[in-house]
Amino acid sequence: MVQRHSTRGAWLIVLASLITGAICVYDYYTPETGLIGTGGVILVAMAAALMAVAALVLAFVPNRSCFLQGFLVVSILLDIIGSSVAGYFLESPIIMAAQALALMGWLLNVIGDVADRSVEIDDAEDL
Amino acid sequence: MPKTYKKNKILVFGAFGLAAIAAGIALLPAQNATAQGPNNDPPQVWDAFGGNQQAQKYSTATQITPDNVKNLKPKWSIHTGDVSSGARQTTWGATPLFVNNTVYLGTPWYRIVALAPDTGATKWTYRSGGADGPPENQGLKNRGVAYWAASAPQAGQPCQKIVYIGTMNGELHGVDADSGKRCAGFGKGGVVDVNAWAPKNSKWKIGLLQPPAVYKDTLILGWAGNDWVYKTENPGTVYGIDARTGAMKWTFNIIPPDMENQTGTGNVWAGISVDPQTGLAFLPTSSPSPNYYGGDRLKEMPYATATVAVRAETGEVVWSRQLVHHDIWDVDTNSAPTLVDIKKNGRTIPALIQATKMGFLFILNRNTGEPVYPIEERPVPASDVKGEVAAKTQPYVPYPEPTVPETTPPVSLFADIVSFGECSRWKARLRDDGRYTPPSVRGSISWPATLGGVEWGGGALDPTTNTYVVNSNVVPQIYTLVPRADADKKYGNALRDKDGYAAQQGSAYGFKLENFLNMWGMPCWVPPYGTLSSYDINTGKLNWKKPFGQVQKWGFYMPESWGSVTIGGPAITKSGLIFIGASMDSRVRAIDVKTGNVLWKHIVDSPAVSQPAVYTYKGKQYVVFAVGGNGILTPRLADQVVAFALP
Numbered sequence: 205m206v207q208r209h210s211t212r213g214a215w216l217i218v219l220a221s222l223i224t225g226a227i228c229v230y231d232y233y234t235p236e237t238g239l240i241g242t243g244g245v246i247l248v249a250m251a252a253a254l255m256a257v258a259a260l261v262l263a264f265v266p267n268r269s270c271f272l273q274g275f276l277v278v279s280i281l282l283d284i285i286g287s288s289v290a291g292y293f294l295e296s297p298i299i300m301a302a303q304a305l306a307l308m309g310w311l312l313n314v315i316g317d318v319a320d321r322s323v324e325i326d327d328a329e330d331l
Numbered sequence: 332m333p334k335t336y337k338k339n340k341i342l343v344f345g346a347f348g349l350a351a352i353a354a355g356i357a358l359l360p361a362q363n364a365t366a367q368g369p370n371n372d373p374p375q376v377w378d379a380f381g382g383n384q385q386a387q388k389y390s391t392a393t394q395i396t397p398d399n400v401k402n403l404k405p406k407w408s409i410h411t412g413d414v415s416s417g418a419r420q421t422t423w424g425a426t427p428l429f430v431n432n433t434v435y436l437g438t439p440w441y442r443i444v445a446l447a448p449d450t451g452a453t454k455w456t457y458r459s460g461g462a463d464g465p466p467e468n469q470g471l472k473n474r475g476v477a478y479w480a481a482s483a484p485q486a487g488q489p490c491q492k493i494v495y496i497g498t499m500n501g502e503l504h505g506v507d508a509d510s511g512k513r514c515a516g517f518g519k520g521g522v523v524d525v526n527a528w529a530p531k532n533s534k535w536k537i538g539l540l541q542p543p544a545v546y547k548d549t550l551i552l553g554w555a556g557n558d559w560v561y562k563t564e565n566p567g568t569v570y571g572i573d574a575r576t577g578a579m580k581w582t583f584n585i586i587p588p589d590m591e592n593q594t595g596t597g598n599v600w601a602g603i604s605v606d607p608q609t610g611l612a613f614l615p616t617s618s619p620s621p622n623y624y625g626g627d628r629l630k631e632m633p634y635a636t637a638t639v640a641v642r643a644e645t646g647e648v649v650w651s652r653q654l655v656h657h658d659i660w661d662v663d664t665n666s667a668p669t670l671v672d673i674k675k676n677g678r679t680i681p682a683l684i685q686a687t688k689m690g691f692l693f694i695l696n697r698n699t700g701e702p703v704y705p706i707e708e709r710p711v712p713a714s715d716v717k718g719e720v721a722a723k724t725q726p727y728v729p730y731p732e733p734t735v736p737e738t739t740p741p742v743s744l745f746a747d748i749v750s751f752g753e754c755s756r757w758k759a760r761l762r763d764d765g766r767y768t769p770p771s772v773r774g775s776i777s778w779p780a781t782l783g784g785v786e787w788g789g790g791a792l793d794p795t796t797n798t799y800v801v802n803s804n805v806v807p808q809i810y811t812l813v814p815r816a817d818a819d820k821k822y823g824n825a826l827r828d829k830d831g832y833a834a835q836q837g838s839a840y841g842f843k844l845e846n847f848l849n850m851w852g853m854p855c856w857v858p859p860y861g862t863l864s865s866y867d868i869n870t871g872k873l874n875w876k877k878p879f880g881q882v883q884k885w886g887f888y889m890p891e892s893w894g895s896v897t898i899g900g901p902a903i904t905k906s907g908l909i910f911i912g913a914s915m916d917s918r919v920r921a922i923d924v925k926t927g928n929v930l931w932k933h934i935v936d937s938p939a940v941s942q943p944a945v946y947t948y949k950g951k952q953y954v955v956f957a958v959g960g961n962g963i964l965t966p967r968l969a970d971q972v973v974a975f976a977l978p
Contacts, residue, residue, distance in 0.1 A: 231886075235934075235936045236934055237934065238883070238886075238916070238917050238918065238934035239886045241967075242885055242886025243885035243886060244885040244886030244887045245886050247885075290887070293887035293888055293889075294886055294887060294888070295888050
């Protein structure tokens, strides 16, 4: 069943993934980071790209199925957790901070969705 | 699951919650530098591989202190261009020398670079040509250069100060320290063909990776071999060489003449230290060939895997002490002994500290070779290999406390679980009788193994307090002998194979060396994998021992409590700091001598598998690292020289 879902927080997640991607590019090519040419950075960059795609779907497809909504929300959360752990072991506080930003976006999206649904139900009861 | 892992898992999630705060802190501008320390440090050179000929790696500099070291910044950094991978992979463990108001470095392409100590600007470079042609037994490997100065220099004449570099094809080059031009009076046109002096059983050209030691007008030179591939190889010989002319003054043979058709090597491939007062040179000797099967060399060879004191100007043996009998583990004596004057019961004992791959600190009277702290002969396991007769006892030093645990580290539950039990199953198949378990056909856990224990960097000593610091590995490895028929069937005439095979051709067994890692490349034993220890040599007491360094895999840093395998060594300063690279994670560190706590760290281009130099020039203290990497640790190689100083 297709429903209208919240798009709140999606752009915050996009921003976080862009920051993560940019940091990964910098880390990958800069000797001073200690991460030059490492697979861990590529892994985080790929995760950031996937997160960006998922967030863009959140932003541009408000009318989506419950399944897609659930899939995106769970996937992004797993991505955030995985990237945060990776950021910790890469000793990259900026990646971890970007994931904190993404988590804020994720929470906005989930809370916003619940709030929107409450308003819709209230509206229906008013009728 | 190991406690350390649990703890760090908690930390991971704790850190996640604090990520934004951490990032904020990281983005804050760095604190301004605090005031510098006193600028009245006495002038001091760093003119030998071990800092001085006594291999103490000690600096009297006091400008950089535990309080201000956090402000240390790169002052200059250069890239020599001498780095390569693949079949011509470079391994660079040079100690930068500071002498003659110049920083001198040898490179793994066998060039000498002379740099301005305050800017890193190139004064001159010398190209030996030693890297041309196919790599010989040691490949492209260099540990720096040596320096000699005439005691009564002739004004206006060149080559009153000479810098020496050895090459992989057995040449020793002598170059004027001021101009970088070859010294015509040294050998033939500035080159001594040392390889030509070693024609017996010549299987490969000897590798002069380690710079010679210098005593007055004599160079004391050893060489590196390839003792895994043949039974009979070049017999290890140490040369005394005239520093001016390059003429051979004396030789010292580790292998007895009547054994030269049965074995070889036993050479000195590590640093050599010299007592400037007595003129004794202290030689750390290696194991005879082939490394892991001694059935063809059962006769005692007392100078092998030993510390031998010879007169630096004649090569005459004064004393020797074997540290491993009938070495079948490749646990060469692998670092220059550090000279120390021990203060004990109101007496001063002229001593040396010989750290070993077995993790022992042999502390010997350097004039007599007698132990200052007792050495016990303990029974060790017998060999079950046909033809092999392992020594019945081995020297054991219970005090000072060894740098490694007494028994083989247990299997890591974490590594075992994630490999579905691979680690424990593998260990169950192996022979493991603790220290000195002989190699076997079914496979033995060697503990400690050829990677040490203490590696070639050795330790550093503050002679004012007799505090000795040393980094050490905690690495069991798997030794398997392969019966000749099986080896020939599987490997044919190959001398080496990527799976760790070495032919030991001419003997009854080939050999396979394996690292005890699971399918994911994780160590199968519990951490730490490397430590840094501090000892009071006057009392023999261990001050502290801590995990040192960090493992970095695919960019991910493992917990600090795991430590790291290390190659290279520390330097120590009067102000109470230890400077050391050596770790797998491409960081150099400053450590508080009193506590062992890391006070500062900085990322460099690759693991700094070397020993730093510390010097003061024009009132400013510098700490310089050669950053070259080593394929044994990680594939990340580099050609960086970086000097740190306070702003």
